[in-house]
Amino acid sequence: MTPHPLNIKRHFINKPAIPTKQHCLKVKQLLECKHSSSVIYVKGKSESTRDNTDVDMEFRQESNFFYLTGVDEPGFHVIIHLQKERVYLITPHIPExxxxxxxxxxxxRDLLEKYDVDEIVNESDLPHLLSMLSPQVTHVLDTTQATELTRRAPMFKSVVHTESLLPAMNEARLIKFSWEIDIMRQVTYASSQAHIALIQQFQLGMTETHLAALFRWTCALQQIYKQAYLPIVASGPRAATLHYTKNNQIIPSNTHTLVLVDAGGEKLCYASDITRTFPVHGTFSQESRVIYNIVLQMQEAVLSKLRPGVLWSDMQELAMKVLTIELVHIGILKCRHGDQLEELIQMGVPSAFYYHGLGHSVGLDIHDVGGRNVKSDEEDTFEFLCNRPLEKNMVLTVEPGLYFNEEMLDIWIQYPGYEQYFDLAMLDRYRLVGGVRIEDTVVITEDGYENLTKVPKQIHEIEALMNKTTDPL
Amino acid sequence: MTPHPLNIKRHFINKPAIPTKQHCLKVKQLLECKHSSSVIYVKGKSESTRDNTDVDMEFRQESNFFYLTGVDEPGFHVIIHLQKERVYLITPHIPExxxxxxxxxxxxRDLLEKYDVDEIVNESDLPHLLSMLSPQVTHVLDTTQATELTRRAPMFKSVVHTESLLPAMNEARLIKFSWEIDIMRQVTYASSQAHIALIQQFQLGMTETHLAALFRWTCALQQIYKQAYLPIVASGPRAATLHYTKNNQIIPSNTHTLVLVDAGGEKLCYASDITRTFPVHGTFSQESRVIYNIVLQMQEAVLSKLRPGVLWSDMQELAMKVLTIELVHIGILKCRHGDQLEELIQMGVPSAFYYHGLGHSVGLDIHDVGGRNVKSDEEDTFEFLCNRPLEKNMVLTVEPGLYFNEEMLDIWIQYPGYEQYFDLAMLDRYRLVGGVRIEDTVVITEDGYENLTKVPKQIHEIEALMNKTTDPL
Structure with a gap:
């Protein structure tokens, strides 16, 4: 392959948005590849159309490819030569x-300015480049990508490894660089403003759908044009459905009704994740106030302990313990003596009201690397980080909840031997509260944490926001 | 299978949103199936997640399944017994x-009320139902669906046809029922209001992205929460890029700059499709006024001829003829005598400025059934309906354009023998106009057409909208 002078990076006029070459070098380190000559090959996502039509789908890059290149456009590939520490961005062939x-x-020239890569190579030169680099080992993410490589460069001779790259990328992505945290700080700030706008502008008669649209619009007014996940706007009993995304109901107006909004924008493919719960009448009822404050106590107890070295499983236990004590305190759960508190927890009784994990890693995916998709069948909770200690620059959510889900409560109460733990009359008093979740996104720091979420969450603050006439953003 | 009384439709309390059983009966007629016992089997779309993550993608039903059932939820199937004229909606199995x-x-009961079907059957009873119906022939859309059927009901014995159903569905969907037109009238009206809002609220300094977000928001304020396609907001030279959807540039503010907005909402899976072009300064420059009026003349010439029996190819020729005459008239194209006009058209010269089809069918897909994906290599235009005459209740767009695309013009002018047709000085005078497209969605009626689009398009109307201080929607 003849070298093209223009294809090789000289200097930046504009800095690329993210110094992704640092990401590549981190992955290299974590790969611990002992071969003198090895490359990483990753194919980014292509454009797609809906079903058998020509309707273009919105493009969103695959997260691992974005981590290595910063490219959020379709059809690119990347080759990283590990020993030479050179990043080759392969451009798609586009019909004339x-x-x-x-x-x-x-x-x-544009591409070298926009992206933190060393050389730009045309797709047609990909086989050429590979034979020139002639690596002993090629690391790919999975067998699909291995097949893609073979299809594109059938004559290419190299041992293809499918096992090491993904774990190395997961590890790299778990601990964030400062610029990743900066982006997440920005998008979490904008999403915070959108939550505040919803709390401030809410009026009885609004639908869940309208609030979801208002959230997107308020993000857009701050140059955040994508959502990190489908927004959840759940009013009344629907707040007890954890991933309720239909958002298609009229918001009820009874005294206890709360609206739970779980939504966050996306910037440069990085996610934000926030949940707030507010009362439709601008004031919490006595019952909803009690329930809300329990969740707030759960969250504050956990936040006060966050620092490097802490085990997430200990945090889950802590939240559960606060929940149990408070449910006993308000009389929903029955506990005759101190020892029985431990029994309640052992029997899993509080899980009738809180049936999800305490949080998850956040990054290029909303449920980011580090434990996602790891479900323990026994506990049915989202395991975080397989219980390794927290480290500085992990970004994670802290999102306790307390829900009155009719089906869930029926299961627990009707289970032989469990009815004794519940005070049904007291339960009936609180049922209509529906559900509360409070979720912040935080970064673990040297000696504690930084809360990226900037939405008030104390009851008096939320009531003040709702009852103050303020200009919309 | 024991019949469940509740599973069989008795009467509606609420009418379903769309009488889709009429759609099924129309498809039956068009299938002309001569077998005494035959069924249609279609599997609707399932939920999907992004790449190898657990990020849920927004759900949108496959259009053929929606046409037969009106179901815009994941995981359903449908079986239609053609002789009995019974529609069985198969519900997904959902883990507890x-x-x-x-x-x-x-x-x-909810499902029978929401949807125009006769019976509800659990997914686990699908093999049972099929063996009970024991059809000679089963019609499916394609081989993928045939495989799905075999996987679900391996013991099912029936001849599976993959060839007839899709053409019958295409034919059925091409001519709309009155209720389909009603939905499209509503969504086109709401989208019209959104276009008007953009024209009214536009201010210098706004970005393309902001306008795209404002379009979505104005649709949302009218309960239209989805877009039928990715909006195109193309300012300045980008208006000459037909499917420009990046929408990520600052809008230039020179005298000639126009903004082309091609966007439409979606309601109950039915699309709307509108393009308007307006000047950033609120007033057309002399040059942009001339170009705009040529496109308007092209559209008005075509609209005046629309009625059943008309050939679309004749309409394309008509638009091209108006364009040629006007380009000669303003001096961009050179023509020494009357005969040369025909020569210009024969040589394809006006295609340097107008390089797409005149329109397309609209329905459950934005480029709906009827000629889509049929490209003639010679002409490189979007063939509409393979040149069959227009019929009553077809819904289609009329969208002429005139563009100054630098790359396109270079190709034409530099082609041997073609330079003689262009007046380069005159071309330079108009280049900065960038591009104009005007697009309406219309229904063919008994004796003409109904224009569903309600956005003003005369120059004085657009200028009035831009210069009147009106309340935002």
Whole structure:
């Protein structure tokens, strides 16, 4: 392959948005590859259309590819030579006529300015580049990507490893760089403003759908044009459905009704994740106030302990303990003596009201690397980080909840031997509260944590926001 | 299978949103199936997550399944017994624990009320139902669906046809029922209001992204929460890129700058499709006024001819002829005598400025059934309906355009023998106009057409909208 002078990075006029080469070097370190000559090959996502039509789907890059390149455009590949520490960005071949439909492509100079890579290579030169680099070992994410590589460069001779790259990337992505935290701070701030706007602008008669649209619009007014996940706007009993995303009901107006909003924008593919719960009448009822404050206590107890070295499982236990004590305190759970508190927890009784994990890692995916998709069948909770201690620059959510889910309560109360733990009359008093979740996104720091979420959560603050006439954003 | 009394439709309390059983009967007629016992089997779309993560993607039903059932929820199937004219809606099996995450499912009574079907059957009873119906022939959309059927009901013996159903569905969907037109009238009206809001609220300094977000928000204020396609907000030279959807540039403010907005909402899976082009300064420059009026003339010439029996190819020719005459008239194209006009068209010269089809069918897909994906290599235009005559209740767009695309113009002018047709000085005078497209969605009626689009398009109307201080919607 003849080297093209323009294809090689000289200097930046504009800095790329993210110094992704540092990400590549971190992955290299974690790969601990002992071969003198090895490369990483990753194919980014292509454009897609809906079903068998020509309706374009919105493009969103695959997170691992974005981590290595910062490229949120379709059809690119990347090759990283580990020993030379060179990043080759492979540009897609675009048919000539597409220019009139999709617009001109960035030229090499544009790409070298936009992205933190060393060389730009045309897709047609990919086999050439590989044979020039002739690595002993090629690391790919999975067998699908291995097949893709073989298809594109059938003559390429290298041992292809599918086992090491993904764990290395997971590990790299788990502990964030300062610039990653900066982006997440910005997007969490904007999402905080959107939550505040919803709390301030809420009026009886609004639908869940309208609030979801208002959230998106308030994010857009702050240049956040994508959501990190489908927003949850759950009013009344629906707050007890954890991933309720239909958002298609009229918000009821009874005294106890709360609206739970779990939503966060996305910037440069980085997520934010916030939940707030507010009363439709602008004032918490006596019952909803009690329930809300229990969840707040659970969260504050956990936040006060967060620092490097802490085990997440201990935090889960702490939240559960606060919940149990408080449910006994207000009389929903029955406990005749101190020892029985431990029994309640051992029997899993509080899980009737709180049936999800305490939080999760956040990053390029909303449930980010580090324990996602790891469900323990026994506990049915979302295991975080397989119980390794927290480390500085992990970003995670702290999101306790307390829910009155009719089906869930029926299961627990009707289970042989469990009815004794519940005071049904007291339960009936609180049922209509529906559910409360309070969720902040935090960064673990040297000696504690930084809360990226900037939405008030004390009862008096929320009531003040709702009852003050303020200009919409 | 024991019949469950509740599973069989008795009467509606609420009418379903769309009488889809009429759709099924129309498809039956068009299938012309001569077998005494035959069924249609279609599997609707399932939920999906992004890449290898647990991030839920927004759900949107496959259009053919929606046409037959009106169901915009994941995991359903449908079986239609053609001779009995009975529609069986098959509900997905949902794991017990999912109820706490996704909420309770509709019960049989709810489903029979919401949807125009005769019976509700659990997924686990699907093999049972099929063996009870024991059809000679089963019609499916394609081989993937045939495989799905075999996987679900391995013991099922029936001849499976993959060839007839899709053409019958295409034919059925092409000519709309009155209720389909009603929905499209509503969504096109709401989208019209959103276009008007953009024209009214536009201010210098706004970005393309902001306008796209404002369009979505104005739709949301009218209970339209989805877009039928990715909005195009193209300012300045980008207006000449037909499917420009990046929408990420600052809008330039030179005298000639226009903003082209091609966007439409979606309601009950039915699309709307509108394009308007307006000047950033609130007033058209002399040059942009001339170009805009040519496109308007092209559209008005076509609209005046629309009625049943008309050939779309004749409409394309008509638009091209108006364009050619006007480009000669303003001096961009050179024509020494009357005969040369025909020569210009024969040589394809006006295609340098107008390089897409005149329109397309609209319905459950934005480029709906009827000619989509049929490209003639010679002409490189979007063939509409393979040139069959227009019929009453077809819904289609009329969207002529005129663009100054640098790359496109270079190709034409530099082509041997073609330079003679262009007046380059005159071309330079108009280049900065960038591009204009005007697009309406219309229904063919008994003796003409009904224009569903309600956005003003005369120059004085657009200028009045931009210069009147009106309350935002």
């Amino acid at each position: 006529n597409d220019i009139f439909w999709k617009g001109p492509n960035d030229n090499t | 624990n999912d109820i706490f995450w996704k909420g309770p499912n509709d019960n049989t």
